[in-house]
Amino acid sequence: MKRGVYEQLAPILFGSGTVVQVGDKAKELGMTKVLVVTDKGIAAVGHPKKVVDSLKAAGIECKVWAEATGDCPTESVRAGSAVAREFGADGIVGIGGGSSLDTAKAIASIAANTDEILEQIPVYLSGQKSYPNAPLKSICIPTTAGTGSECTRVAVLNDEKLDMKIGLPAFPSLGIVDPELTVGSPASLTAFCGMDAFAHANECLASKLRTPHSELLGYEAIRLITKWLPVACADTKNLEARENLSLASNLAGISFSEGDIHLGHVIAHELGHKYNIPHGLGGAVATPAIIEFVALEYPETTKKIGDAMGLDLTGVTDAAVGREVADAVREMMLEINIPTLEEKGIQYYQVMEMLPAVMNHPLAASYDGTFTEDQVKRILEQTYYWKSKSSNQ
Numbered sequence: 372m373k374r375g376v377y378e379q380l381a382p383i384l385f386g387s388g389t390v391v392q393v394g395d396k397a398k399e400l401g402m403t404k405v406l407v408v409t410d411k412g413i414a415a416v417g418h419p420k421k422v423v424d425s426l427k428a429a430g431i432e433c434k435v436w437a438e439a440t441g442d443c444p445t446e447s448v449r450a451g452s453a454v455a456r457e458f459g460a461d462g463i464v465g466i467g468g469g470s471s472l473d474t475a476k477a478i479a480s481i482a483a484n485t486d487e488i489l490e491q492i493p494v495y496l497s498g499q500k501s502y503p504n505a506p507l508k509s510i511c512i513p514t515t516a517g518t519g520s521e522c523t524r525v526a527v528l529n530d531e532k533l534d535m536k537i538g539l540p541a542f543p544s545l546g547i548v549d550p551e552l553t554v555g556s557p558a559s560l561t562a563f564c565g566m567d568a569f570a571h572a573n574e575c576l577a578s579k580l581r582t583p584h585s586e587l588l589g590y591e592a593i594r595l596i597t598k599w600l601p602v603a604c605a606d607t608k609n610l611e612a613r614e615n616l617s618l619a620s621n622l623a624g625i626s627f628s629e630g631d632i633h634l635g636h637v638i639a640h641e642l643g644h645k646y647n648i649p650h651g652l653g654g655a656v657a658t659p660a661i662i663e664f665v666a667l668e669y670p671e672t673t674k675k676i677g678d679a680m681g682l683d684l685t686g687v688t689d690a691a692v693g694r695e696v697a698d699a700v701r702e703m704m705l706e707i708n709i710p711t712l713e714e715k716g717i718q719y720y721q722v723m724e725m726l727p728a729v730m731n732h733p734l735a736a737s738y739d740g741t742f743t744e745d746q747v748k749r750i751l752e753q754t755y756y757w758k759s760k761s762s763n764q
């Protein structure tokens with residue numbers, strides 16, 4: 372059994388309707404002037420208004436900045452940090468999907484310091500340098516169930532200079548997980564986000580830093596997602612399904628914040644950075660291939676994943692367990708209409724060209740084992756052709 376420190380980065384307020392408590396929670400954290408960070412789509416739905424109303428009722432001055440964009444370019448963090456400084460914000464509340472929350476967390480780190488930090492993200496990520504000033508207090512409120520950004524220690528930013536997606540250290544002070552905010556979000560978005568959470572849990576189970584605690588959360592997240600993701604995709608207004616998926620996303624987020632993610636997310640980051648593939652879709656299409664790869668080294672873990680998914684693996688050999696579990700994931704992905712990369716206009720060679728970047732990405736080293744170029748090549752092939760069953764094509 373792995374050794375490790377159990378920890379949970381940020382306290383979480385969980386439950387339907389809890390968003391209205393944000394004003395009181397911000398006050399408890401000592402916030403007096405809050406920049407609310409979100410994106411235009413979420414602003415149009417009206418969720419940030421609930422935050423503003425609650426903050427105002429608690430006597431907190433606030434300003435809404437709805438300019439967060441997908442994939443979190445560093446430019447967006449610079450722009451938001453400038454607004455936060457100009458407003459004199461002493462707190463940040465992010466509300467939205469993963470990009471809005473990561474942007475909010477990054478603004479909390481950068482606004483309290485200088486933009487130069489964004490020029491040397493790897494130095495801060497590796498711990499060689501730490502922030503001169505403590506980040507602003509921040510509250511993250513997800514409107515999707517997938518990223519777990521409300522409880523993770525980095526904001527994943529698109530760094531044009533480094534030509535990669537990379538994590539800026541960014542620690543939320545509190546997460547408010549209100550499943551009602553996810554009710555009615557479209558089936559495709561629900562599917563991508565749910566598979567993102569599945570990928571977090573799955574990858575973390577074979578990460579170097581996993582602990583018995585992260586494993587417990589990972590298996591439970593997989594159980595909940597397998598049971599409830601198809602339900603939520605079929606009936607986007609089903610609150611019970613939404614509550615279970617929000618919980619799964621949060622548990623998977625805590626799990627991989629304590630452990631880590633690896634090759635599947637390297638592929639997702641590269642697909643997002645190079646070809647604008649949505650993060651959740653990128654992680655989804657890689658997941659069956661990652662399961663088959665990991666099963667070669669960790670058949671017992673893969674069996675437990677299958678158990679969590681409700682599969683009967685009696686009599687299935689170690690050699691076959693990866694294929695069995697991966698095929699079950701493929702079936703779920705078909706049911707929730709996850710497209711292939713080909714259907715998204717990506718060519719086979721474009722994915723195979725990612726091989727050196729995937730091999731050399733720092734996150735790949737989080738896998739608790741070795742991998743060869745041939746194995747990663749095979750993972751990329753299977754990622755592209757994820758609808759093809761069997762690992763022996």
Ligand SMILES: [Fe+2]
Nearest residue numbers: 518567571654
């Ligand atoms: Fe992810």
